[in-house]
Amino acid sequence: MTADLSQLFEQYYPALVRMLYRRTGDRDRAEDLAQETFARAVSAPPDNPRPWLFAVALNLVREDGRRTVTRGRRLELLRNEQDRPAPGPDVEVVRNEDTARVRAALGTLNERDREALLLKAEGFNYDEIAATLGLAKGAVGTTLARARRRLVEAYRAQERGEHVAS
Amino acid sequence: MSHLDEGTLHALLDGELEMTEVKEIQAHLGSCSACGTRLRQVKEFYAEADRLVGSLELPGTGAAAAAGGSRSRSATLEPRTEVARVPAPLPPTPEGPPPIFLPDNPDWSERTRRVIAPMKWAALLVLAVGAGFIASESRRGRPASVPFDASDTSAPVLSAEEATPQPDSGALTGSADQLTASGESARPAAASSRAAESQTSPLVPRGELAKAKDSEEGLLDSATTANDETVELAERNRPTAARRSTPPPAQPAPNAVRTEAAKALEDLDRERRAERAAAATAALDSARRRDEAAARQAPSKGATVVTATTPAPAPPPTTAPPQRTLEQRADTYMRIGLDEAARQLGRPVHVIEGLSPLFMGLAQGRTSPGADTTRPVVRVVYQDAQGRLILLDQQRLRPGQDTTPPAGGQPHWTMGEILVHLHGEIGPEVLRTMRARVR
Numbered sequence: 001m002t003a004d005l006s007q008l009f010e011q012y013y014p015a016l017v018r019m020l021y022r023r024t025g026d027r028d029r030a031e032d033l034a035q036e037t038f039a040r041a042v043s044a045p046p047d048n049p050r051p052w053l054f055a056v057a058l059n060l061v062r063e064d065g066r067r068t069v070t071r072g073r074r075l076e077l078l079r080n081e082q083d084r085p086a087p088g089p090d091v092e093v094v095r096n097e098d099t100a101r102v103r104a105a106l107g108t109l110n111e112r113d114r115e116a117l118l119l120k121a122e123g124f125n126y127d128e129i130a131a132t133l134g135l136a137k138g139a140v141g142t143t144l145a146r147a148r149r150r151l152v153e154a155y156r157a158q159e160r161g162e163h164v165a166s
Numbered sequence: 167m168s169h170l171d172e173g174t175l176h177a178l179l180d181g182e183l184e185m186t187e188v189k190e191i192q193a194h195l196g197s198c199s200a201c202g203t204r205l206r207q208v209k210e211f212y213a214e215a216d217r218l219v220g221s222l223e224l225p226g227t228g229a230a231a232a233a234g235g236s237r238s239r240s241a242t243l244e245p246r247t248e249v250a251r252v253p254a255p256l257p258p259t260p261e262g263p264p265p266i267f268l269p270d271n272p273d274w275s276e277r278t279r280r281v282i283a284p285m286k287w288a289a290l291l292v293l294a295v296g297a298g299f300i301a302s303e304s305r306r307g308r309p310a311s312v313p314f315d316a317s318d319t320s321a322p323v324l325s326a327e328e329a330t331p332q333p334d335s336g337a338l339t340g341s342a343d344q345l346t347a348s349g350e351s352a353r354p355a356a357a358s359s360r361a362a363e364s365q366t367s368p369l370v371p372r373g374e375l376a377k378a379k380d381s382e383e384g385l386l387d388s389a390t391t392a393n394d395e396t397v398e399l400a401e402r403n404r405p406t407a408a409r410r411s412t413p414p415p416a417q418p419a420p421n422a423v424r425t426e427a428a429k430a431l432e433d434l435d436r437e438r439r440a441e442r443a444a445a446a447t448a449a450l451d452s453a454r455r456r457d458e459a460a461a462r463q464a465p466s467k468g469a470t471v472v473t474a475t476t477p478a479p480a481p482p483p484t485t486a487p488p489q490r491t492l493e494q495r496a497d498t499y500m501r502i503g504l505d506e507a508a509r510q511l512g513r514p515v516h517v518i519e520g521l522s523p524l525f526m527g528l529a530q531g532r533t534s535p536g537a538d539t540t541r542p543v544v545r546v547v548y549q550d551a552q553g554r555l556i557l558l559d560q561q562r563l564r565p566g567q568d569t570t571p572p573a574g575g576q577p578h579w580t581m582g583e584i585l586v587h588l589h590g591e592i593g594p595e596v597l598r599t600m601r602a603r604v605r
Contacts, residue, residue, distance in 0.1 A: 011583070015512075022222040030224075049565065102218045121219045123512045123562075125541065126182045141182065142173030145208070148215035149172070155218055 008049050009038055016057055019118050023061055025103055033060045051132040054122070058115050058132070105154035113147035120144055170194060170201045175208040181500060181510075181528045181542045188499055216505075285434075289427030495555055495591075496547045498527030507544045511562050511584055518558060519603040521548045534559040534587050535572035543587075554591035558604065561585045577601040 013034055020030035037057045046052035106114055112133060119129045126140040135143065170191060177183050178191055195202050493501070507515040507526050517523060524547045532539040538561060548556040563569070563583045571578035577588040577597050586604060588597045 018224055021224050022219065027225055099221060102221055105218065106222075117215065117219060120180070121216070121509075123509050126177065126180070127540075139173075141177035141180070142171070144180070145172035145176040145211075148176070148211045151218060152211050152214045155214075 005038070005042060005045065008041065008053070012050060012053050013038070015122050016053060019054065019122050020057055020061065022106075022118050022121070023058070023114070029064070033057055033064065036060055048131065050124075051128050054119060054124075055132045055134075062111070101155055101158045104158060105151050108154040109147055109150055113143055113150065116140065116143045117147040117151065169198065170204065172204070172208060175205055176212065179209065179212050181502075185499060185530055220505075285427065285431055289430075292427060492524060492547065492549075492555075493527065496527065496529070496545060496557060497533045498525075498529045498545050498547070500528045502526050502528055502544070507546075510542070510544050511560055513582070513584065515544060515546060516558065516560055516581060516584065516586060516604050517546060518548060518556070518600060519605050521556070521603075523547060524549055529559070531561065534561070535574060535576065535589070536568075536570070536578050536587055537561045537585060538564065538567055548590075550592060556590040556592060556597070556600065557588070559587040559589070 016034040016037060017027075017030050020033050021027050024030055024033070034057065037053055037060060040056055041049070041053060106117075109117070112135075115133055116129055116135075119132055124132065126137050129135065129140050129144075130137040174183075174191070178188065183191070195205060493499075502510070503526070504515065510528070515526065526544065526546050528542040529545040530539075531537045531541050531543055534543045534545070537543050537559060541561060543559045543561040546558040546560070548558070550556060561584070563580065563585050567585070569580050569585060574589075575594040575598075577586075577594075577600070579586055579601070581604070588601055588604070590597065
């Protein structure tokens with residue numbers, strides 16, 4: 001790994017793993033995908049690293065997702081079970097339930113909306129989001145607006161559903 | 167301007183719009199209630215969505231941080247654990263979305279109603295007590311009210327001792343001095359400040375006091391030197407002030423108390439209008455203010471028409487300079503919180519040790535020497551003991567960005583991947599000493 005790449009790794013790896021974790025819900029998978037992303041950066045060093053790295057990572061998620069949807073869900077379930085603390089404070093239980101609701105709500109978004117939202121959460125500006133997702137800059141605001149509204153609506157719908165069920 | 171679409175409003179909240187666009191939107195929002203309502207909805211979705219995405223922390227990071235426990239992240243995963251790259255989830259209600267300095271639309275009456283509702287009860291209470299008191303006084307044979315002629319300046323002013331046991335209508339509506347002396351308690355805080363002013367002019371009718379208060383608050387100033395909405399606002403206020411300048415007739419006590427309560431509410435309304443006027447002009451730069459002031463000194467035809475339609479023309483705009491808000495002085499277009507600042511910078515914001523910031527905001531890149539002009543800078547605003555502003559600008563560096571210090575001798579350096587620039591209304595020597603305290 002060159003010095004430049006080492007610097008890139010230092011600078012972007014945590015953010016990449018975090019974004020991938022939010023996207024996949026599986027920490028191990030997120031780390032694997034992040035490392036695979038950097039492996040590709042070694043073979044083709046990018047000019048504009050941040051959008052490039054995140055774009056490659058999101059592509060890997062899509063490819064990987066198509067192959068291992070079932071496996072990924074199992075892993076996620078397993079991990080959720082492992083992460084769930086043994087009977088602990090109520091607040092922790094509520095937090096886990098809330099996280100599951102958020103993740104489910106995120107899952108209702110289409111690919112582009114979800115990715116725009118995750119990139120924005122990593123501090124990307126509209127230019128960078130446009131470059132990463134191949135959008136026109138003028139469309140980023142609309143994409144984010146739709147993504148945020150749908151996420152919140154899906155989350156609230158789940159909350160209402162659970163309250164009704166309970 | 168057509169209605170604002172959701173995408174534009176989100177771009178506004180994300181700080182992605184140019185200053186000219188922001189101004190246009192501000193002007194539109196000041197006059198379009200539909201877009202104002204939409205902005206409120208958008209802000210709600212914006213904050214909630216951020217909170218939801220932010221709540222998806224890596225296992226062992228967010229919860230540990232929230233609980234204050236030790237972090238279990240490996241060094242490989244988080245090489246710089248002191249850097250909180252992901253903003254903490256926003257609390258659902260206490261903090262809410264970052265405040266945006268945009269004018270409220272005319273649908274502000276809902277907020278006013280929230281204030282008026284409790285005031286109505288207070289007014290009713292005062293009314294009941296006053297009526298009971300007057301009834302008991304009448305039974306004792308004392309006059310129920312003392313007619314007051316505000317035009318008669320030779321009328322003696324009641325002393326505090328005389329006025330205290332007689333909270334009747336004449337005293338209440340006649341002079342602010344008497345009003346204050348009568349111990350009337352249902353008036354809002356605005357009344358207390360007027361009481362202090364009235365010490366210098368005890369016999370001035372309240373209408374005059376109200377006008378003086380208006381001009382001192384800078385309401386008319388800001389209205390006549392800001393933008394069109396605020397001009398209209400001032401025009402709406404003028405007849406009110408003029409109406410109050412006529413001496414009130416002596417009224418039965420319950421009416422007087424009711425009038426007084428209504429007056430208190432008007433004071434509240436006026437303060438809120440002044441706040442909205444200040445907010446509406448928050449992003450207007452000083453150049454435009456100067457231009458408009460010059461234009462008003464040489465009145466145009468349109469301005470003449472507006473004046474001619476005013477039933478009781480207010481005094482010409484005072485010569486006092488328009489009061490600039492802190493946001494205007496700091497040249498920020500949007501206030502932001504710690505979370506948004508961290509999101510913009512990709513790391514926690516730098517601060518000056520030992521100083522308490524007034525607020526943080528986003529400013530156009532071109533207002534910060536040496537910064538990338540295509541992106542906003544995070545500006546932390548401080549004020550020294552003399553009231554001078556100190557601005558700590560920060561911008562995330564992009565690969566290849568020029569970090570050469572600009573001319574001017576103000577401290578300009580990088581901290582990690584953040585470009586930092588210290589400037590403000592104090593000299594570069596003091597700024598240089600302050601640089602050592604930036605953490």
